[in-house]
Amino acid sequence: MTYTFADLENKINMAINELDYEKEPNSLFQPISYILSLGGKRLRPILAYMSTNLFDDDVDKTASPAIALEIFHNFSLLHDDLMDKASIRRGHPTVHKKWNANTAVLSGDAMLIDAYKHIVKVPANVLPEVLEVFTTTAMEVCKGQQYDMDFEKRLDVKESEYIEMIRLKTAVLIAASMKIGAILGGASKKDAGKLYEFGINIGLAFQLKDDLLDVYGDQDNFGKQIGGDILSNKKTFLLIKALEITNKENNAILQKWITAQDFDSGAKINAVKKIYDELNLESLTYKLIKKYYLAGLNCLLEVNVTEDRKEELLTYTNNLMNREK
């Protein structure tokens, strides 16, 4: 059978609710329970399940890696929020704000170990391969976060460097979720590889869409404050591209706003957005998103299963691409 998005979302949310963090020491496990309860799209486990389901009617064998991928993702959010000094995650205080920095460090460590606790439950015959994908990916996510932090201190980041950073920080975990799901479903090496490539491409498109929505999203749909990335000088694709291609004069204006200590929020957003508009960055970014999305679809096309099995995955990724928040 083919599971719908709703079936799978339900599966993963039930599995997360059943995780037992009512353990001692409470001070270590409560923050883990807290961050996992804040919700989110559950993108990675759903993609893992869908990838298994391309090849196999039984998706429950993917339960452990699905949970592991979601725990790992939340571990990386927990530590990233600490490093980025972010106060809010999914509308709630971040762990280091609600508790303290030490709690964020240690509960995050425990989550990373807990992710391994779940991933090692896959059948012994696929264990070495799944672990290889998971561990390589986990290290790449760390590298991506390091590049992201390194880029904060630079004004000369190139587009290619930015794409490599988001590939590591965001796309590889999405791709790995699909590859691990495919391996559990008994996919051929070639098909698992094609799904990985599909994941890389939609992961890149997904992050670029995030960057775009922050500036050109509809305030009523977006949920967050439009222009938040501009206010915090976040090195998004738009800012990096603007710094790369704009003339000297506008470059100086951008740098002035980036370094300004006291400013009117609306004025900063308008000034930066004006430069983005002049450079046609909205349509330029859309073109790039489309390029990656289409490259992804081409990979999925080559996966050797009947088209009707791909339908749910196609609908899901299409909805993600067209989301307004």
Added chain:
Amino acid sequence: MTYTFADLENKINMAINELDYEKEPNSLFQPISYILSLGGKRLRPILAYMSTNLFDDDVDKTASPAIALEIFHNFSLLHDDLMDKASIRRGHPTVHKKWNANTAVLSGDAMLIDAYKHIVKVPANVLPEVLEVFTTTAMEVCKGQQYDMDFEKRLDVKESEYIEMIRLKTAVLIAASMKIGAILGGASKKDAGKLYEFGINIGLAFQLKDDLLDVYGDQDNFGKQIGGDILSNKKTFLLIKALEITNKENNAILQKWITAQDFDSGAKINAVKKIYDELNLESLTYKLIKKYYLAGLNCLLEVNVTEDRKEELLTYTNNLMNREK
């Protein structure tokens, strides 16, 4: 053949020197290379090798888990030093002092993942069992660190709670190193279990000896400042035991020194040591060390290999117990 301590120390140091952290981003990998180069006893990998060697002449199969155990241990030191705000580790600045807190968080994360990268290289037939021991142990080490931090805010920690804390924070990793070494050597479940118990007992004895040396060590041999734990109010076995068994009057004196902001270092050390002396804590702690050490030796006695194969391990642990620093 039986490898000597010197052979094995050489093996592990060579393996650490050969690790390649000359990778990008440099800002992520340089701190890993740094902390691993600071030396240390290499206790855990040496015990892993010796445990394999009890059962098998070929110890090189233990190279990957040995490295993994040393990397994991150094990961925990790196994050603990950050949480404990420690400035010096093995005579050199700690990672968060030499770089910054974010570097300590992320490079530590990368080390934990790197430890897994090495541990998964064990032969597939023992992989599930080795991973189970390693992951359970890693989580226990986190629990131990959390209890240690929780205890900082308490003045009523009981001896049994303290022993459980050091079991988790220190002893289980030593025990796991021996168990993993034994599994790689092809030990029976019973023998691997006995070596684990041996490791728990010598791990406890080892930590208690550490606590004791801080107060009653010989300054010329010790290398560190005698009384350092007293000055930093570290909840050692001696302080916890003193707070538990002393009379009201001395308890008040201890609490006064613990909470004092401005004090003469020598006066504080002398005052606290005077109470320890009155309570006979030196001999009481030695008795406890001996109790655990003997319990450990009894476990080793039951391991089903000829006595001559145990000699190197016995000499090594005996030297550890009698060390003056």
